[in-house]
Amino acid sequence: MKKHNFNAGPSILPQSTIENTAKAILDLNGSGLSLMEISHRTKDFQAVIDEAVALFKELLNIPEGYSVLFLGGGASLEFCMVPFNFLEKKAAYLNTGVWAKKAMKEAKGFGEVVEVASSADANYTFIPKDYTIPADADYFHITTNNTIYGTEIRKDIDSTIPLIADMSSDIFSRPIDVSKYALIYGGAQKNLAPAGVTFVIVKDEALGKVSRYIPTMLDYRTHIKEGSMFNTPPVVPIYAAMETLRWIKAEGGVKEMERRALEKADLLYGEIDRNKLFVGTANKEDRSLMNICFVMKDEYKDLEAEFQKFATERGMIGIKGHRSVGGFRASCYNALPKESVEALVACMQEFEKLH
Amino acid sequence: MKKHNFNAGPSILPQSTIENTAKAILDLNGSGLSLMEISHRTKDFQAVIDEAVALFKELLNIPEGYSVLFLGGGASLEFCMVPFNFLEKKAAYLNTGVWAKKAMKEAKGFGEVVEVASSADANYTFIPKDYTIPADADYFHITTNNTIYGTEIRKDIDSTIPLIADMSSDIFSRPIDVSKYALIYGGAQKNLAPAGVTFVIVKDEALGKVSRYIPTMLDYRTHIKEGSMFNTPPVVPIYAAMETLRWIKAEGGVKEMERRALEKADLLYGEIDRNKLFVGTANKEDRSLMNICFVMKDEYKDLEAEFQKFATERGMIGIKGHRSVGGFRASCYNALPKESVEALVACMQEFEKLH
Numbered sequence: 099m100k101k102h103n104f105n106a107g108p109s110i111l112p113q114s115t116i117e118n119t120a121k122a123i124l125d126l127n128g129s130g131l132s133l134m135e136i137s138h139r140t141k142d143f144q145a146v147i148d149e150a151v152a153l154f155k156e157l158l159n160i161p162e163g164y165s166v167l168f169l170g171g172g173a174s175l176e177f178c179m180v181p182f183n184f185l186e187k188k189a190a191y192l193n194t195g196v197w198a199k200k201a202m203k204e205a206k207g208f209g210e211v212v213e214v215a216s217s218a219d220a221n222y223t224f225i226p227k228d229y230t231i232p233a234d235a236d237y238f239h240i241t242t243n244n245t246i247y248g249t250e251i252r253k254d255i256d257s258t259i260p261l262i263a264d265m266s267s268d269i270f271s272r273p274i275d276v277s278k279y280a281l282i283y284g285g286a287q288k289n290l291a292p293a294g295v296t297f298v299i300v301k302d303e304a305l306g307k308v309s310r311y312i313p314t315m316l317d318y319r320t321h322i323k324e325g326s327m328f329n330t331p332p333v334v335p336i337y338a339a340m341e342t343l344r345w346i347k348a349e350g351g352v353k354e355m356e357r358r359a360l361e362k363a364d365l366l367y368g369e370i371d372r373n374k375l376f377v378g379t380a381n382k383e384d385r386s387l388m389n390i391c392f393v394m395k396d397e398y399k400d401l402e403a404e405f406q407k408f409a410t411e412r413g414m415i416g417i418k419g420h421r422s423v424g425g426f427r428a429s430c431y432n433a434l435p436k437e438s439v440e441a442l443v444a445c446m447q448e449f450e451k452l453h
Numbered sequence: 454m455k456k457h458n459f460n461a462g463p464s465i466l467p468q469s470t471i472e473n474t475a476k477a478i479l480d481l482n483g484s485g486l487s488l489m490e491i492s493h494r495t496k497d498f499q500a501v502i503d504e505a506v507a508l509f510k511e512l513l514n515i516p517e518g519y520s521v522l523f524l525g526g527g528a529s530l531e532f533c534m535v536p537f538n539f540l541e542k543k544a545a546y547l548n549t550g551v552w553a554k555k556a557m558k559e560a561k562g563f564g565e566v567v568e569v570a571s572s573a574d575a576n577y578t579f580i581p582k583d584y585t586i587p588a589d590a591d592y593f594h595i596t597t598n599n600t601i602y603g604t605e606i607r608k609d610i611d612s613t614i615p616l617i618a619d620m621s622s623d624i625f626s627r628p629i630d631v632s633k634y635a636l637i638y639g640g641a642q643k644n645l646a647p648a649g650v651t652f653v654i655v656k657d658e659a660l661g662k663v664s665r666y667i668p669t670m671l672d673y674r675t676h677i678k679e680g681s682m683f684n685t686p687p688v689v690p691i692y693a694a695m696e697t698l699r700w701i702k703a704e705g706g707v708k709e710m711e712r713r714a715l716e717k718a719d720l721l722y723g724e725i726d727r728n729k730l731f732v733g734t735a736n737k738e739d740r741s742l743m744n745i746c747f748v749m750k751d752e753y754k755d756l757e758a759e760f761q762k763f764a765t766e767r768g769m770i771g772i773k774g775h776r777s778v779g780g781f782r783a784s785c786y787n788a789l790p791k792e793s794v795e796a797l798v799a800c801m802q803e804f805e806k807l808h
Contacts, residue, residue, distance in 0.1 A: 101485045101486060103486060103490055105490065105491065105492050106492070107492075107685070108489065108490055108491060108492060108493060108685065108688065109490055110490050111487065111489055111490050115489075116478060116479065116487045116489060116490070117479070119478055119489070120475040120476075120478040120479045121475075123471060123474055123475040123478065124471065124472070124475045130456045131456060131458060131770070132466065132471045133647070134463065134466055134470075134471060134474070134646075134647035134693065135458055135460065135463055135464055135465050135466050135471070135647075136460065136463060137460050137461070137462070137463060137771065138463060138648065169526075170525035170526040170527055170530070170649060170687070171524075171525040171526040171530065171670065172525055172670075172684040172685060173684070174669070174670050174683065174684035175525070175526065175670045175684075177668075177669075177670070178668035178669070178670060178671065200669075203669070204668055204669060204670075207666045207668055285684075285685060287685055291489075292488070292489035292490075292687075292688055292689050293493065293685040293686065293687055293688050293689075294525060294649045294650070294686075294687030294688065294689060294690060295649070311562045313532075313533035313559055313562055314529070314532075314533070314555075314558070314559060315526065315527075315529050315530045315532070315533060315559075316533065328529065329527040329528070329529035329530075329640075330462070330463065330527060330640060330642055330648040331648065331649075332525070332647075332648055332649030332687060332690070333463065333647055333648050333649065334647050334648075334649060334689050334690065335649060335687070335689065338489065415486070416492065
């Protein structure tokens with residue numbers, strides 16, 4: 099039976115990424131050696147990281163003066179690296195979900211933290227829009243896509259203070275205006291690579307403005323200076339990222355990824371809104387293209403377990419919603435084919451007919 | 454031509470690790486999904502990390518009260534995590550090489566650091582032994598194997614204060630008495646896995662004794678509590694580590710690894726000492742079993758480039774010495790077969806005959 103991988107992350111990757119990474123692990127470029135057992139200082143691996151950086155810059159149209167880094171530790175480590183490098187006195191955070199809250203919590207260890215707005219009281223079903231960014235804060239932090247709640251900030255925000263964004267789950271799903279950001283970071287395990295590598299896009303001149311001691315590994319300038327090779331980088335995830343970036347380019351770039359994401363989301367949200375059994379959980383105007391959350395309408399609530407089983411038997415994987423929202427979540431990352439969404443929609447329609 | 458992989462790290466891994474990791478990337482356990490695109494919260498991956506932890510405990514005979522963690526960021530991140538978690542006032546470090554020095558440098562950002570002894574003046578050709586560990590320091594930090602200089606502390610040290618060891622490059626090469634240590638850490642990319650995962654063996658009750666704020670991701674207690682799953686761990690390197698641990702167990706465990714390491718080292722050091730062209734760089738009593746460093750004798754110094762070419766043509770990979778030592782370095786990690794050392798020895802003998 100064909101599997102449809104709606105996992106929220108780690109999640110579906112292009113078939114070419116999977117196959118070529120497996121191939122490189124068996125033998126890199128016909129060298130007779132595995133990708134796992136060569137030095138990161140070899141020409142072969144330098145070519146990999148160089149290509150990954152170049153494709154990042156090309157695909158996201160990153161302007162001069164920005165560096166692209168591949169680090170270890172995950173986005174959760176960035177939650178403290180950001181205040182380490184940017185928080186002198188005060189930081190501003192937009193609280194749009196669990197991950198935004200975790201980022202905010204770490205910043206509190208370093209200085210004053212202002213929550214400019216929050217949708218916590220509404221279980222994060224919307225993105226707050228009516229707020230003022232404090233002009234005297236060192237930076238403003240946002241989480242562009244909220245994987246758990248299925249909301250997304252799809253327009254680049256204007257900020258007069260340095261803008262910092264966690265884009266773990268929507269990077270490469272649309273064109274972004276990088277020049278509006280001081281720093282963009284994310285775990286790679288959604289649209290890019292297996293878990294184990296974190297990407298960072300940082301405006302070089304935004305750094306060096308804090309007075310505190312920064313441990314070497316937590317200082318972005320260390321990694322800029324050493325081209326992400328201050329220590330041995332996570333070679334396999336970086337290789338996989340390069341393969342995914344090649345795939346994005348070959349498929350038509352981030353504009354095409356956005357077109358596909360819109361097409362898939364229209365299909366699935368359309369069915370959620372039409373089907374008598376289901377209802378979406380996020381405010382319509384803030385709906386995420388990446389993570390589509392829906393539950394059974396109150397009157398059909400007792401059918402949820404049955405639908406979960408029904409869909410699983412038809413090859414749907416990873417559609418169980420996060421416990422804090424319940425119901426279902428279909429993650430539609432770049433590599434998920436339209437056919438998988440069509441299969442899920444067919445499943446929902448078939449189930450509706452039975453009830 | 455058969456390649457002999459003497460890389461210093463990332464370095465040779467067992468063939469079963471390479472083949473089975475590639476297989477899992479194509480399809481994990483016949484699930485129809487790649488290891489790279491499943492949730493780390495699935496039963497399939499939980500089984501992987503559980504087995505890796507259990508094999509760590511079994512193979513190293515780790516006593517009760519210790520936790521085994523798999524983290525991101527590399528040993529270089531541990532250089533600051535150690536003082537974050539252990540340094541209240543004063544730390545003691547043994548300076549046996551570049552990595553020990555880097556670890557010491559990070560600690561200086563957190564408190565007073567005492568260098569109890571150093572072999573820096575002798576270009577780290579020996580392990581200092583005549584020193585006193587300050588009784589009032591919070592911990593004593595050692596680097597058990599010095600990859601660049603080819604020296605190794607092969608006997609577990611007695612310390613009345615908590616002993617912390619970077620075992621990046623000799624873990625699983627010999628039995629160790631874990632009970633003598635408060636913490637053992639290392640990058641995995643020598644005897645264990647591809648780069649991208651750090652192992653930590655920590656005595657639970659040694660933690661929680663510092664008063665400073667510790668960012669969540671840098672606090673070992675976070676990772677103990679969450680079983681290395683506070684955030685998404687590096688799944689591919691952890692999978693590869695599990696495969697290598699299986700291999701070590703199947704081959705006879707760490708005692709057998711030590712027997713093989715001694716056998717390989719005897720062969721190669723024997724040839725270095727016998728051959729009229731070469732000389733070892735490290736003091737004999739401190740010679741590393743993992744990284745065997747040697748240069749041409751002064752009178753043959755001008756033959757180094759020629760031997761490098763000669764050996765490369767015969768399939769030797771990664772034998773160029775680090776720039777701070779020069780000459781040659783043959784790293785003989787667990788997965789390197791005796792045949793590779795024999796091939797290198799034959800190469801040295803053939804070259805000797807030519808000159």
